[in-house]
Amino acid sequence: MDHIPVLLHEALNGLCVKHDRVYLDCTFGRGGHSQAILAALGKFGCLIGLDRDPSAVSVGMKLALKDPRFRMIHTAFSKLEVALDDLGIERVAGILLDLGVSSPQLDQAHRGFSFQEDGPLDMRMDPTTGESAAEWVARADTAEIAQVLWVFGEERFSRRIARAIVEARATRPIQTTAQLGKIISDAQPIKDQKKHPATRAFQAIRLHINGELMEVERGLAAAMNRLEIGGRLAVISFHSLEDRLVKRTLRDASRLPLGDPRMPLPSNLAKPKLRLVGKAIKAGPEELQTNPRARSAVLRVAERTEAA
Ligand SMILES: C[S@@+](CC[C@H](N)C(=O)[O-])C[C@H]1O[C@@H](n2cnc3c(N)ncnc32)[C@H](O)[C@@H]1O
Numbered sequence: 001m002d003h004i005p006v007l008l009h010e011a012l013n014g015l016c017v018k019h020d021r022v023y024l025d026c027t028f029g030r031g032g033h034s035q036a037i038l039a040a041l042g043k044f045g046c047l048i049g050l051d052r053d054p055s056a057v058s059v060g061m062k063l064a065l066k067d068p069r070f071r072m073i074h075t076a077f078s079k080l081e082v083a084l085d086d087l088g089i090e091r092v093a094g095i096l097l098d099l100g101v102s103s104p105q106l107d108q109a110h111r112g113f114s115f116q117e118d119g120p121l122d123m124r125m126d127p128t129t130g131e132s133a134a135e136w137v138a139r140a141d142t143a144e145i146a147q148v149l150w151v152f153g154e155e156r157f158s159r160r161i162a163r164a165i166v167e168a169r170a171t172r173p174i175q176t177t178a179q180l181g182k183i184i185s186d187a188q189p190i191k192d193q194k195k196h197p198a199t200r201a202f203q204a205i206r207l208h209i210n211g212e213l214m215e216v217e218r219g220l221a222a223a224m225n226r227l228e229i230g231g232r233l234a235v236i237s238f239h240s241l242e243d244r245l246v247k248r249t250l251r252d253a254s255r256l257p258l259g260d261p262r263m264p265l266p267s268n269l270a271k272p273k274l275r276l277v278g279k280a281i282k283a284g285p286e287e288l289q290t291n292p293r294a295r296s297a298v299l300r301v302a303e304r305t306e307a308a
Pocket of ligand 1: 005028053
């Protein structure tokens with residue numbers, strides 16, 4: 001398998017798959033989690049896979065030909081409600097989001113995500129739409145670049161790096177990952193010994209190009225709307241910005257909404273939407289030995305409560 005699914009058993013446990021219900025895997029990737037969900041489903045169960053990456057979708061289409069219980073849809077998960085409406089499905093029993101990028105996306109140089117391998121500077125999960133990293137780096141001004149590096153990468157040399165990018169592109173367009181990696185690396189006066197100097201900046205540009213945090217925010221809201229009562233939501237995140245957003249969203253939805261005591265909320269709204277299930281789960285030593293990518297993974301699970 002070219003992508004080893006992370007926290008597989010833990011995510012499956014969290015979803016509590018019931019034999020004959022409908023499930024949604026919002027981040028199909030190479031289908032590791034989907035295959036495990038299908039194995040737990042019965043003959044009348046159904047799984048819908050979503051992914052915004054056409055190469056993931058073509059893997060999912062092949063699976064759909066082999067297994068009639070599976071459907072694959074090319075879409076961003078922020079639009080999961082549209083996908084469910086198109087299929088005539090109102091509610092599902094479980095939703096999985098395994099966020100971030102897949103190993104093939106990172107490892108294939110032509111996708112332009114990696115500073116380790118030289119490739120065209122692209123970074124779009126869906127290369128059929130939106131602005132590539134090369135186009136953004138050619139167009140954005142110093143302030144915008146610095147802000148992206150700071151907000152999405154917590155990069156302390158954000159301004160220096162932004163200035164270096166703008167200076168470099170005046171001489172030669174920045175079109176490859178190696179070119180950008182070198183500009184970022186050269187601009188840093190102090191290098192982190194444990195990380196490649198371009199790690200934070202590449203993460204920041206990737207998050208920006210793919211609107212990843214906005215996707216998570218909208219995806220979680222949509223997921224809560226379409227879970228049936230007692231349905232489970234399992235979310236795996238890979239870096240602190242993402243996990244903070246997931247944690248806050250699930251926590252807020254599991255609390256009573258704050259209202260004005262003089263104007264009580266209608267009884268259906270005066271209940272939390274979710275119940276948190278257990279604590280955040282991380283990969284154990286065995287998984288870390290076989291899959292170093294699991295190092296930063298955090299799984300959070302919640303259950304839809306009775307509120308409308
Ligand atoms: C970590 S991988 C998932 C791996 C998958 N669970 C497996 O076992 O093979 C993340 C996948 O989610 C997709 N993805 C990320 N953000 C997305 C979004 N907003 N909408 C749809 N797919 C997204 C990526 O294209 C990638 O294929």
